[in-house]
Amino acid sequence: MHALDFDYMAGLVPILLGYLPLTLGMAAAGMICALLLSCLLAVIRVSRVPGLNGAALLFISFFRGTPLLVQLFLFYYGLPQIFSFLVSINGITATIMGLTLHFSAYMAESIRAAIIGIDRSQTEAALSIGMTRAQLMRRIILPQATRVATPTLMNYFIDMIKSTSLAFTLGVTELMGATQKEAAGSFLYFEAFLVVAVIYWVIVEALSWLQKWLEQRLNRAYQR
Amino acid sequence: MIALSGLTKRFGDHTVLDHIDLELERGEIIVVIGPSGTGKSTLLRCINFLETPDAGQLTVGELSFDVTRATKRDILALRRRTAFVFQNYALFAHRTALENIAESMIVVQGMAKAEAHRRARAILERIGLADRADAFPAALSGGQQQRVGIGRAMATGAEVILFDEPTSALDPEWVEEVLTLMKQLATERQTMIVVSHEMQFARDVADRVVFMDGGRLIEQAPPHELFTRPRDERTRTFLRKVLASAPQPES
Numbered sequence: 314m315h316a317l318d319f320d321y322m323a324g325l326v327p328i329l330l331g332y333l334p335l336t337l338g339m340a341a342a343g344m345i346c347a348l349l350l351s352c353l354l355a356v357i358r359v360s361r362v363p364g365l366n367g368a369a370l371l372f373i374s375f376f377r378g379t380p381l382l383v384q385l386f387l388f389y390y391g392l393p394q395i396f397s398f399l400v401s402i403n404g405i406t407a408t409i410m411g412l413t414l415h416f417s418a419y420m421a422e423s424i425r426a427a428i429i430g431i432d433r434s435q436t437e438a439a440l441s442i443g444m445t446r447a448q449l450m451r452r453i454i455l456p457q458a459t460r461v462a463t464p465t466l467m468n469y470f471i472d473m474i475k476s477t478s479l480a481f482t483l484g485v486t487e488l489m490g491a492t493q494k495e496a497a498g499s500f501l502y503f504e505a506f507l508v509v510a511v512i513y514w515v516i517v518e519a520l521s522w523l524q525k526w527l528e529q530r531l532n533r534a535y536q537r
Numbered sequence: 538m539i540a541l542s543g544l545t546k547r548f549g550d551h552t553v554l555d556h557i558d559l560e561l562e563r564g565e566i567i568v569v570i571g572p573s574g575t576g577k578s579t580l581l582r583c584i585n586f587l588e589t590p591d592a593g594q595l596t597v598g599e600l601s602f603d604v605t606r607a608t609k610r611d612i613l614a615l616r617r618r619t620a621f622v623f624q625n626y627a628l629f630a631h632r633t634a635l636e637n638i639a640e641s642m643i644v645v646q647g648m649a650k651a652e653a654h655r656r657a658r659a660i661l662e663r664i665g666l667a668d669r670a671d672a673f674p675a676a677l678s679g680g681q682q683q684r685v686g687i688g689r690a691m692a693t694g695a696e697v698i699l700f701d702e703p704t705s706a707l708d709p710e711w712v713e714e715v716l717t718l719m720k721q722l723a724t725e726r727q728t729m730i731v732v733s734h735e736m737q738f739a740r741d742v743a744d745r746v747v748f749m750d751g752g753r754l755i756e757q758a759p760p761h762e763l764f765t766r767p768r769d770e771r772t773r774t775f776l777r778k779v780l781a782s783a784p785q786p787e788s
Contacts, residue, residue: 434627435628435629435630437621438623438627438628438629438689439629440616441585441587441619441620441621442616442620442621442640442645442690442693443641444641444645445613452640452644453629457630457631460631535630535631535674535675535676
């Protein structure tokens with residue numbers, strides 16, 4: 314057993330932080346795409362759009378039923394063998410795609426639950442004043458469902474940030490990939506992975522704090 | 538101007554509305570009374586297509602169609618010509634009183650937001666809630682919420698407002714303010730169909746009282762006539778029951 318090399322660890326922090334924008338960028342892009350896709354899936358499920366409902370169910374079942382790592386390998390290593398136009402897909406795009414599809418399956422169910430939780434009489438009220446189904450969704454249901462679903466969606470975002478580390482297996486040098494390279498050069502694996510663990514931890518803690526603050530604000534709403 | 542003919546609605550084997558014929562003129566106020574579960578609310582909900590009727594013809598102004606052949610466009614047009622006041626208010630929880638009222642003007646009528654808010658303020662003035670414009674429904678009393686519900690219906694500019702037991706969910710202390718507002722609308726000759734158990738309101742305000750029982754329209758007459766000389770035995774039985782505890786009609 315050797316003593317921890319604190320100087321090495323301190324030197325590593327700024328190096329690794331340089332990769333933070335890529336990690337957070339992939340998570341943010343994945344989250345935005347996943348939000349759009351999951352809203353679409355949830356609306357399809359709630360309104361039981363004929364044909365599409367079955368497709369949405371199958372999609373959700375598959376992406377919840379298989380590991381994210383398997384999905385990433387399927388997209389990055391597998392699909393280009395079948396569809397030649399995907400040969401040029403890079404690891405970052407494949408990661409964002411994988412995160413989007415994987416997390417939208419989970420998020421769709423949360424959003425669906427939030428939509429169902431809104432009092433049915435508001436739907437009737439909106440229809441009774443002459444709104445179309447689309448207007449009802451956009452102006453009445455989704456704004457309220459978003460509020461209900463926000464705490465859960467924040468959890469998924471936090472999970473997604475951690476999951477970006479899997480991009481390293483697709484050859485992307487993000488936070489985890491960079492750590493691996495640094496560790497391989499110095500042989501100080503424990504120090505290197507401890508530093509990266511703490512970096513992830515701090516990001517997640519900061520977001521949890523933001524989540525709590527957001528929840529408190531949201532709970533205050535509608536009381537004025 | 539508003540006419541239902543042969544309006545029928547079934548839930549499974551149970552016929553909730555059995556060939557209802559009803560006509561009303563612009564500015565007429567009709568109160569529908571009858572025992573619970575006789576299809577009064579379903580009747581209103583069918584006029585707004587919140588329930589899809591199984592047969593009949595619906596006419597509101599120039600719009601007229603066979604309900605079995607109603608297109609999406611017909612239904613939307615019908616809903617834009619009718620407005621609904623719900624028993625449980627059904628206000629949009631994420632919108633303030635002002636926004637609840639302005640919503641239909643902005644979204645359905647395509648009015649600019651500033652203009653819609655200006656008109657919504659005028660409506661708040663009329664319903665006596667100008668000082669609560671920025672309150673969310675959760676912060677309003679039951680009576681205030683129902684007045685906003687009525688304001689929201691007024692804002693649609695609908696030809697007829699359908700009131701589905703508007704005071705039934707209210708604590709007794711709030712009933713009066715809602716009835717007062719409805720009376721005010723009645724004096725302005727707003728066309729309305731009101732399903733209510735408030736017999737005094739029916740007597741004071743209605744041009745015509747309609748008695749329903751078992752999914753059928755049993756009889757209709759001006760209130761003084763229906764309350765004092767009901768023709769049908771079922772009407773008499775019902776009135777005896779509900780008026781037993783209430784003050785007797787003046788002759």
